[in-house]
Structure formats: C-alpha cells, structure tokens
Amino acid sequence: MAADRIILNGITVTSCHGVLPQEKTSPQRFIADIVLECDLSRAGHSDDLAHTVSYAEIAQEAEAILRGPTVDLIETLAQRIADTALTRVAVEAVEVTIHKPQAPAGVVFHDGQLGGPAVRIRREQDRQVVIACGANLGDREATLSAAVRALDRTPGIQVVAVSPLVETDPVGGPDQPDYLNAVVIARSRLAPLHLLGELHRIESWHHRIREVRWGARTLDLDLIQVGDPDNGSDLICATNDLTLPHPRAAVRGFVLVPWSQVDPAAALRCGDTARPVLQILGAVDVSGVRSGPPWWPL
Template sequence: MTYLPPTAPVLDEHGRPADQIRLLGLSATGHHGVLDHERVDGQTFVADVVVHVDTRRAAATDDLVHTLNYASLAQDVVAVLAGPAVNLVETVAEQVAALVLDRPGVVAVDVAVHKPGAPVPVPFTDVVVAIRRDRTKLPSARFDPTAAPAASVAEIATPRTVEDAALSVAHAPVEDPDPAPPAPDRLDETPGGPVRAVLALGANLGDARATLREAVHELAQTPGIEMLAVAPLARTAAVGGPEQPDYLNTVVLVATALSPRQLLHACQGVEQRHGRTREVRWGARTLDIDVVDIAGIVAVTDDLELPHPRANARAFVLQPWAEVEPGAFLPGLGGGPVDALAATAPDRDGVRWLALDWLNEAPAPVAAPARPAAHAEPPAPPVPLPPEPS
C-alpha cells in the first residue's frame, strides 16, 4: 500500500520551502461507508499524513516545544479513523486535515486516506483519497476526538448522514490545561561579558561610502558595542532582486555586551537613521546591516537567524571578512573556513575591487584578488578608525 505525496513544495510566509514531518501507515478499524455492512462489520482504514512545518528552530534549540508532537498527532488521526461513522472517505480526509491545521506552526498538510476493502466490484488493490489543505484553503469538515461519544451497535447499524453525525456529537465542557510557560529565548540573554560578533554592511544609494563611514562611527558609539576592526571596502554587483547599482560592502568585527536581539535592534536603529526601508525584497537600499555571527551561536527565530542563513554563499560578505580576519570560521550548517567559502561563493566574480584605506577621504581601490583567498598574500592589517570629528 504505497502512496506518493505531491512533489510541489509548500512555501512558508517568507517564500522558503517548508520542511516535512511524515506519519505513514496509521491504521484503525472504522465503520465509514454508505452500505449497511460497512457500518456493521467495519474495515481497515489507513492514513498517511505529511505535515509542512519549519523545523529549524526545533533543531537549533533541541526542544520539543518548538516542533510537532507526532505521537499525539498519530493518536488523534487514529481517533478519526475509528471514530463516529461518516459516509465518505473524503469527509474522513477533511477531518484529519482540520485537526492537523489546528496545531501551531503548521503551514499546510497532505492527507491520504486508504480504504483497501472498499466495495468495488472489480479487482483492485486500493482506494485512496488524497488532499492538500493550508490556512488559505481550510478543511470543510472538522472532528473533535475528545468530544465524540462511542457509537453503539444500534447506531452503527443505522446509516447516518454527515449532518446527522455532526448533530449527535456531545459538546461536554473541557477545561483547558494551564499553558506551559514559554521556553526562554537565548537570543534575549545578555552575555556574562563582551563577546565577539561579525556585522556586514552594504549600501548602493546616494553617497554609499560616506553612509558606510558614518554607520561605522555610529556603531562604535553605541553603548555595549566596541569596534575591533574594519574590513576593506568591496565594490560588488547586486545579487538577486531588480536591476540596481553596484553595492559598496564591508564587514566589521565588534565586541558586544548586548544580547543578540539587542544588537539586532541597535543595527536596525542605525539603518533607520539613514532612511532604510524594506519595501522590495533584495532591492536597492541606503544602508543594510546584517548580523552575521555572534559568538558562534546557532539559533532560529522569527526575527533573527544565527549565523546569517545566506552568509556562506555571499562573496561580498566573505571576502572582506577573510581580509580582515585570516583564519575566520563561519559556524552552522553550510559553514566553514571563511577564505575557502569566499573562493567558491557563487557571486565571487561580482567583486569588482577592494579599497584598503576606505575610511579616509581618498581610498585607493585595488583589483579583487584573482586567486582564492586561501592562497592570497597576507592581508593588510585592520584599518584603524579615524578620530571622531570635533
């Protein structure tokens, strides 16, 4: 009894393909059907359930509270299969989809209900009703396994319509359990002492070099942030999004006593002071500051993912970082030595030049190294910050 779920990916609200949790081969004896003997004798029903969710936060925290409890879900699905009889397998599938979508974090669900003993008068191996439902296409039939009473033999022997079955369900009040306290969010935890962080800055509107220079000064003046080093300035072709001017990019190394989320908000404050808006995905911008890494933390939340999920494939981040910090290492999935990642990044040919002394008024651009960063000459020492204007 094999069922192949739809191959088309389900996208989450950010346009990313959702992960899948699959429960296959859940079975129970049910009395669903329109014929008298189906209601009396019963037969085996089997359900395959594919739940589309985001599992990254659960993987990063190793905490069950951030994922789907599939043991509980399996029990609920079996309760539908063995529950009050309905006429159609389609109704059973809708009820299963509804109880899955009631769970938080579920983007969509694929449900296949098998009825291998269906009364079909020719040789066959299976009957399957397969549906996909999401929050824009909610199921039309629902099931509450905690409220449905057990059906008596007399009730089973008397066929009922779906509407009759719905009217016979008892609605006994059920007290909601006390909610579990929310798990602590490590991205709100202030470190015991200053920790190292990597920030990537970019701009391609207006006087981008002046904007980046001002942004570096503002970050250095932010309480809880100490500027350690500033990388060379890279001129790079825009990656993704609409046609737009080249970018100027750099990386700064800082020591921070702020929590990861406080550091994110500090960076967003600098962006906003320079007129940053977020209207077009990957569009042109006056200033962009990304938190790339904080003390090697690996975490996923709605507003911050560490390390930055695309840093491992962005030469405009990796190459300046490798220049200012030889031997740097990007943690997390897809990470590795920064110089090696820079040498293989898909956009590495889009790095036009590097300016080693860009914080001064007369930067001296040099061509981007033709050889991989791992075999390049030793980089120039970090550029010291210029004195604050009087």
C-alpha cells in the same frame, strides 16, 4: 544595557554536590536564584513569547544542572547555569545565586531555608560579532563610514576591526546600482536581539526602507555571526526575528571576501561544522566582487 529583569527564586533540588567524601553519598538541598537582565519592552507591547525569555525553560535547565553529574563546588553549578542562560538571544546578563543551607562547615548556620553558605555570580554577554555592511544609494562611502562610527559609539559595542571596501554587482532583486560592502568585527555586550535592534536603528537614521526584497538601499547592516564557532562560543538560533548564523552568509561573496580580508582566520558555522571562511570562499563565485575605494572609517 537592559534594565528589565526576569527573576526566578527558590529552584530547589536535593543532590550530592560537595568536596567532602560524605557529600558524595549523602544528599542535601541546593537552592538556585536566577536574575535575567533583558530588554522586555518589545514583549510588553507585543504579548509574544518570542520577544522575551521562557522562564520555564531556564528553570528546567537550571534544575537539570543541579540534578546532574555531581561537582565539588557550588561555584561550578552557578557558572553552568549562567552559561546556559547566556545562550538565549534576549539575555544581556545573568546573576545566579546558589545556596547550600546544609553545608558541613564546622559551624552552626541558621536553620531557615536560606541559611548557610551561598555563592553569587554575575555574567554578561561578551562575544565577538560579525556585521556585514552595504550601501548602493547616495554617498555610499560616507554612509558606511557614518554607520561604522555609529556602531562604535553604541553602548555595549566596541568595533575591533573594519575590512577594506569592496564594490559588488547587485545579487537578485530589481535593476539597481552597484554596492559598496564591508565587514565589521566587534565585541558586543548586548543580547543579540538587542544588537539587531541597534542595527535597525542605525539603518533607519539613513532612511533604510524595507519594501522590496533585495532592492536598492541606503544602508544594510546584517548580523552574520555572534561568537566564534572555533571555540564553541557562537550562538545558534532560528526565529522570525533573527537567524544565527546568517542563513545566506556562506554563499555571499560580498560578505566572505571582505570578511576574509579583515580576519583571515575567521570561521563560519555550516550545519554542525565550523569551516574556515577562506575555505568556503574557494567554492563561491566572486566574479562580481572587486576592490573598492580606500577608506578610513574610524
């Protein structure tokens, strides 16, 4: 897990949060401290904001939550700020502290800015992820099995289920051998950008070379979806490094067929709508997809 931190201390707002009736009408100070856990190594080398988290955006969103509709509990404020921070694809975990220095508690607190009650919570990424695997060079089955085992051994990733293999005709690109494809369902505590880096690392172990688009490859690991659109936990992003959900997943039979086999209830976000994968599959040409050899990768 990431050891780097982005720290935002002392976001201060005057508002009317609280359980007591007088707190609904008498404004008091609320102070938020936020610690974001991220892998900042790439940003440190690239000097590119796209490789880190905009602390200005996080601070402004936290302030908006503190100024927003009144709630009874500072626990609720902390949770909402944490939920917002975890929508960032570079954030692995977040710690949020909400101070309520003027809280009416029937006792005397130190009158400094950070006196009085406070709530501190820590939340981590923990989402279902869908990873498509493919290979059409070398010992395809052995490579895919090794990739699944490598995923399951990666700290922060737990493989939950693996689809049967399907064999597929190549789509696009130069003439090349047929593929073996599968879909892995896992739980991930990694930030999506960190997870993508781990997929690229496993590809590199198997000598994946990114030279010809849609060309033959020893191993291809694509991050299809992070979270579940049925319950609104899926992450959406579009950067030069990562687009979620995968922009071509809805037209790829070699993804949809094994995905529907391993998780018949799966859904994929298409625009603003979560659609069942089986429904999407019904409109996709799968004539080039057929059953592959049996396998037991784990």
